[in-house]
Structures are given as C-alpha cells and as structure tokens.
Amino acid sequence: MNNSLIIGQYVPGNSLIHRLDPRTKITVIFFFVFIVFFANNVVSYSILTLFAIACIVTSRVPIRFIAKGLTPVWFLIIFTFILHLIVTKEGTVLLEILGFKIYSGGVIQGFAISMRFFLLILVTSLLTLTTTPIEITDAIEEMLHPLKKLKFPVHELALMMSISLRFIPTLMQETEKISKAQASRGVDFKTGPIKERIKAIVPLLIPLFISAFKRAEELAMAMEARGYQGGEGRTKLRELKIEKRDMLIFVLFVFVIAGLFYFRSW
Amino acid sequence: MRSNRTLFLIEVAVFTALALLLDILPLSFKIWAQGGSISFAMIPVFIVAFRWGVKGGLLSGFLWGALQVATGTAYILHPLQGFIDYAIAFTVLGFAGIFAPKIQQAVKHNNTSSYLSYIALGVLLGSFLRFVAHYTAGVVFFESAIEGQPVWLYSLVYNGSYMFPSFIICTILVFFLFHTQPRTLLKAA
Numbered sequence: 001m002n003n004s005l006i007i008g009q010y011v012p013g014n015s016l017i018h019r020l021d022p023r024t025k026i027t028v029i030f031f032f033v034f035i036v037f038f039a040n041n042v043v044s045y046s047i048l049t050l051f052a053i054a055c056i057v058t059s060r061v062p063i064r065f066i067a068k069g070l071t072p073v074w075f076l077i078i079f080t081f082i083l084h085l086i087v088t089k090e091g092t093v094l095l096e097i098l099g100f101k102i103y104s105g106g107v108i109q110g111f112a113i114s115m116r117f118f119l120l121i122l123v124t125s126l127l128t129l130t131t132t133p134i135e136i137t138d139a140i141e142e143m144l145h146p147l148k149k150l151k152f153p154v155h156e157l158a159l160m161m162s163i164s165l166r167f168i169p170t171l172m173q174e175t176e177k178i179s180k181a182q183a184s185r186g187v188d189f190k191t192g193p194i195k196e197r198i199k200a201i202v203p204l205l206i207p208l209f210i211s212a213f214k215r216a217e218e219l220a221m222a223m224e225a226r227g228y229q230g231g232e233g234r235t236k237l238r239e240l241k242i243e244k245r246d247m248l249i250f251v252l253f254v255f256v257i258a259g260l261f262y263f264r265s266w
Numbered sequence: 267m268r269s270n271r272t273l274f275l276i277e278v279a280v281f282t283a284l285a286l287l288l289d290i291l292p293l294s295f296k297i298w299a300q301g302g303s304i305s306f307a308m309i310p311v312f313i314v315a316f317r318w319g320v321k322g323g324l325l326s327g328f329l330w331g332a333l334q335v336a337t338g339t340a341y342i343l344h345p346l347q348g349f350i351d352y353a354i355a356f357t358v359l360g361f362a363g364i365f366a367p368k369i370q371q372a373v374k375h376n377n378t379s380s381y382l383s384y385i386a387l388g389v390l391l392g393s394f395l396r397f398v399a400h401y402t403a404g405v406v407f408f409e410s411a412i413e414g415q416p417v418w419l420y421s422l423v424y425n426g427s428y429m430f431p432s433f434i435i436c437t438i439l440v441f442f443l444f445h446t447q448p449r450t451l452l453k454a455a
Binding site: 008010072083084117127156160164165206212215 | 271272273275276277278279280281282283284286287291306309310313325328329332333335336337338339340341342343344345348410411412415435438439442443446447
C-alpha cells in the first residue's frame with residue numbers, strides 16, 4: 001500500500017479549517033470568487049489578502065503544498081503582468097527599455113490582476129487542501145438537495161461521485177499492473193516517436209477497459225443483491241452538522257465583505 | 267429480471283474514474299499551463315456515450331467536471347469561466363452519444379466502415395462542443411484579465427493548441443480500440 005492511494009491534494013490535519021463543515025467552506029469560497037472582482041484599491045486588496053493569509057495560517061498546511069498548487073498558474077500570472085506592462089499606457093513613464101515605455105498605470109494594473117489570480121488560486125486550493133473529495137461530495141449532495149424537487153438526480157450524482165473517487169486508486173493499481181505486464185512483453189510506453197507511443201497505449205487501454213466493465217458489473221450485482229434501489233430512505237454513514245465554528249466563520253466573512261465594500265473606491 | 271439502472275449508474279461512475287485517472291497518468295502529455303492538456307482522458311466518456319447514449323455521456327462528462335473541482339485539479343479564475351469550463355465543457359462531450367444507436371446497429375451487423383465513421387463523427391462532435399465551451403470560457407477569462415485586447419485570438423490559440431491534438435489522438439485511439447474490440451461498444455445486457 002502506498003500513499004498515492006489518496007487522490008487529490010488533501011493534506012490531513014486537525015486544524016479549525018479542516019474541521020469546518022465542508023458546506024461552510026464551499027459557500028465562503030463561492031462568494032470569495034465573486035467578491036475578489038470588486039477589490040480595486042490597496043485597502044480592499046489588503047483586506048482580502050489578510051483574510052486569505054489568516055485562513056492559510058489557521059489551516060497549518062505547509063507552505064510547500066500551497067506553492068505546489070500555484071505552480072501551474074505562475075506562467076499565467078507572469079504573462080498577464082507583462083502584457084499589462086506593454087499595453088497599458090496610463091500614468092507616468094517609469095522606465096524606457098529599447099523604445100518600450102513602461103507606465104506606472106501598467107505596473108499597478110498588472111500587479112492588481114496578478115494579485116487577483118493569486119488570491120483566487122490560494123483560496124480555492126485551500127478548499128481541496130483541507131477537505132477530502134468525499135467530504136466535498138457529501139457537501140454537494142446536501143447543497144443540491146433543493147434541486148430534487150425539479151427531478152434532478154442529486155442522490156444518484158453523489159453516489160456516482162463517491163464510487164468514482166473510490167475506484168480511482170483501484171484502477172490506478174490495475175493500470176500499473178497491466179503496464180508492467182505489457183512492458184514485460186516488450187511494449188515501450190516512454191520512448192520512441194509519438195506515433196509509436198500512441199500505438200503502445202492500445203494494449204494498455206483494452207485490458208483496462210475490459211476489467212473496468214467487469215468491476216462495474218460485479219459492483220452493480222452486489223448492490224442489487226443487497227437491495228439497493230435508489231435514494232429513497234437511505235441513511236448516511238457521515239452526517240454533516242453546522243457547528244458554532246461554522247457560524248463564527250460566516251460572521252467573520254460577512255465582516256470581510258462589508259469591509260471590502262466600504263473601503264473600495266467607487 | 268435485472269434492472270439496468272444500477273449497472274448504468276455504476277458503469278458511468280467507474281468510467282468517469284478512468285477519465286480522471288488517465289488525465290493524471292504521466293502518459294498524457296500535460297504541458298499546457300493551466301487546465302488544458304493533450305491527453306486521451308476523453309476516451310472513457312466517449313465509450314460511455316457510445317454504449318449508453320446521450321444521457322450516459324452527458325452524465326459522465328458532468329461527473330468528470332465535478333470531480334476535477336472536488337479533487338483540486340480545476341482552475342477557477344473567474345466565476346463564469348469556472349462554470350463554463352467545469353460544469354459545461356466536459357458535459358457537452360456526451361453529445362457524442364447521439365450516434366450511439368447507429369453505432370450499436372453497425373457493430374451488430376459487423377459493418378466496420380460504417381461504425382468507424384460514426385465513431386469519428388461522434389468524437390468530432392463531442393470535441394468540437396467542448397472546444398466551443400473552453401473557447402467561450404477563455405474569452406470570458408482573458409476579457410477579465412486584459413481589456414482591449416484581441417481576446418478571441420488568445421483564447422482560440424490557447425484552447426485550439428491542445429484541443430486539436432487531443433481530438434486527433436482520441437479519434438485514432440478510439441478507432442484502434444474498437445477495431446480490435448468491437449464488443450466493448452455493445453450495450454451490456
């Protein structure tokens with residue numbers, strides 16, 4: 001058994017942020033993604049940054065995990081920053097390199113946009129760093145509950161999400177086994193021209209898909225043998241409960257929003 | 267009598283897991299900066315779509331998008347972009363399933379060239395719709411980041427650069443797959 005069995009970015013812990021109800025976290029982050037766009041001056045950005053940093057510090061997630069989540073977006077942050085330097089022609093000229101004039105407006109706007117991306121990624125990755133995918137699934141099921149009246153298959157969707165998550169490690173082991181078996185027969189996955197590499201994938205995919213069909217059929221049969229017949233009347237192993245700490249976070253977040261709208265320039 | 271419903275739910279779930287798995291395997295060529303990769307992860311969704319029709323395809327695609335958010339592989343930089351990129355873009359892959367009845371019939375009658383062309387059409391339709399969704403999301407995103415720029419061009423280049431190779435790779439692989447194993451396409455039971 002190895003650690004790669006845990007899918008996603010989750011970092012186990014017992015901090016306040018870890019123990020919050022996943023619904024609280026999702027709601028706060030959902031609104032955070034919206035309000036970030038209202039920040040437009042130093043004070044409003046500082047409020048949001050402070051909030052994000054406070055969350056990270058309380059979560060006690062090591063910085064290197066957070067940095068890992070940011071790696072794919074560095075390129076984008078730098079790209080937009082440079083683009084702003086080149087195209088924005090407001091404010092005073094700060095610097096002139098090879099005929100390119102860099103304006104103060106460009107630096108400010110580039111910095112603001114980069115900050116916005118930074119905050120968004122920071123806060124959204126904090127959700128998956130402190131919440132297991134299963135908790136998120138449970139929360140989504142609870143939060144979509146009202147849609148049941150519109151005949152939206154909420155229960156089925158949540159069931160399928162948990163089954164998917166449960167099967168990823170199993171299928172990963174299966175893939176490893178098959179690719180080793182095929183490699184021992186001489187299939188080369190890693191080198192050679194792209195055309196050959198694509199061809200080499202076929203003997204991996206076919207056994208993988210066939211075994212996936214088998215597993216699905218076995219599980220479906222096992223579930224029916226135990227009387228599974230849809231969501232009606234099923235009880236849960238894990239019950240979600242809103243606690244005092246959740247209310248505290250909500251109140252704090254309302255203050256953050258109020259502060260943001262009070263200090264932003266209109 | 268066995269009900270197909272449970273099997274349907276489970277099969278869609280397991281194949282969505284495969285899609286997620288194929289996306290994180292080092293075999294896929296993941297070089298694009300954020301939320302875009304040339305990989306063959308779409309194949310399981312197409313298989314579900316061809317086996318169970320549009321409904322299965324849409325469900326599998328939607329599930330895939332939702333799971334990317336839950337496992338933290340999603341990048342949300344704008345509310346609308348996040349919604350289109352993860353709630354819509356993957357779901358529309360399922361429309362490949364409108365060719366499902368035709369493919370099923372062609373496989374039953376062993377009409378190779380017929381089912382291969384319907385498969386290609388299905389993969390093309392699904393990939394194209396997904397591309398349109400990512401393209402729109404890209405426009406929304408770039409618009410929010412850099413005003414007064416030819417954002418449509420950025421989005422086109424960025425999203426086209428991985429969607430086009432992905433489409434080619436998926437078509438080739440689905441071709442190979444069903445040429446060697448047509449029975450994977452047939453509806454169970």
